[in-house]
Amino acid sequence: KTPIAVLISGRGSNMRALVDACDDATYPARVCLVLSNDPAAPGLAWAAEQGLPTAVIDHRAFSGRPAFEAALNARLVRAGAEWICLAGFMRLLTATFVNTWTGRLLNIHPSLLPAYKGLHTHARALAAGEREHGCSVHFVVPDMDAGPLIGQARVPVLPDDTPDSLAERVLGQEHGLYPACLAAALYGYPTLEAARAAGAAHTG
Numbered sequence: 001k002t003p004i005a006v007l008i009s010g011r012g013s014n015m016r017a018l019v020d021a022c023d024d025a026t027y028p029a030r031v032c033l034v035l036s037n038d039p040a041a042p043g044l045a046w047a048a049e050q051g052l053p054t055a056v057i058d059h060r061a062f063s064g065r066p067a068f069e070a071a072l073n074a075r076l077v078r079a080g081a082e083w084i085c086l087a088g089f090m091r092l093l094t095a096t097f098v099n100t101w102t103g104r105l106l107n108i109h110p111s112l113l114p115a116y117k118g119l120h121t122h123a124r125a126l127a128a129g130e131r132e133h134g135c136s137v138h139f140v141v142p143d144m145d146a147g148p149l150i151g152q153a154r155v156p157v158l159p160d161d162t163p164d165s166l167a168e169r170v171l172g173q174e175h176g177l178y179p180a181c182l183a184a185a186l187y188g189y190p191t192l193e194a195a196r197a198a199g200a201a202h203t204g
């Protein structure tokens with residue numbers, strides 16, 4: 001099993017989905033660290049209750065991004081992390097950090113990228129009158145929400161949707177998509193589609 005670190009800033013429901021997937025003895029990853037930049041992140045408390053290794057690297061304690069990222073990187077290396085999953089981690093990472101982990105650094109984003117990079121994706125999709133919305137898992141590159149896509153999941157936008165109801169429908173898809181894309185990437189497939197076509201485990 002490949003040791004992965006999951007980076008969060010809040011609720012951590014995608015982190016929980018990854019932890020659940022890793023509980024399967026045949027899943028190709030194990031969680032070696034759950035790390036938050038915010039000591040109050042609810043997901044951090046949950047992870048600690050499960051007995052998972054946790055860490056806080058509070059960005060507010062550092063003079064700038066390079067110092068924050070140096071501490072972050074040191075903690076990840078110390079935990080033995082080989083891959084990183086950003087799961088609602090709300091800090092932008094510099095090219096220096098990203099380049100250190102290229103090809104082993106994944107993110108989940110709540111839109112059908114390249115549409116709606118950035119924040120407030122559900123409200124923006126609704127305001128634009130989209131009939132379809134969803135989520136994406138991609139390799140991280142220095143540009144925000146821009147790396148190679150591994151997989152996407154789609155949901156319909158319904159007439160009565162609010163940003164919250166749409167977010168909830170998308171989140172339900174995120175929890176299946178992220179573990180499937182991580183497995184696909186760990187097995188060396190460029191995309192979830194390619195992994196599924198090959199019948200790879202944990203990608204269905």
Ligand code: GAR
Nearest residue numbers: 010011012013014087088108109110
């Ligand atoms: C998720 O919807 C994730 O896609 C999104 O934040 C939420 C975190 O929820 N990520 C971003 O917006 C990244 N820019 P969670 O903490 O319950 O996983």
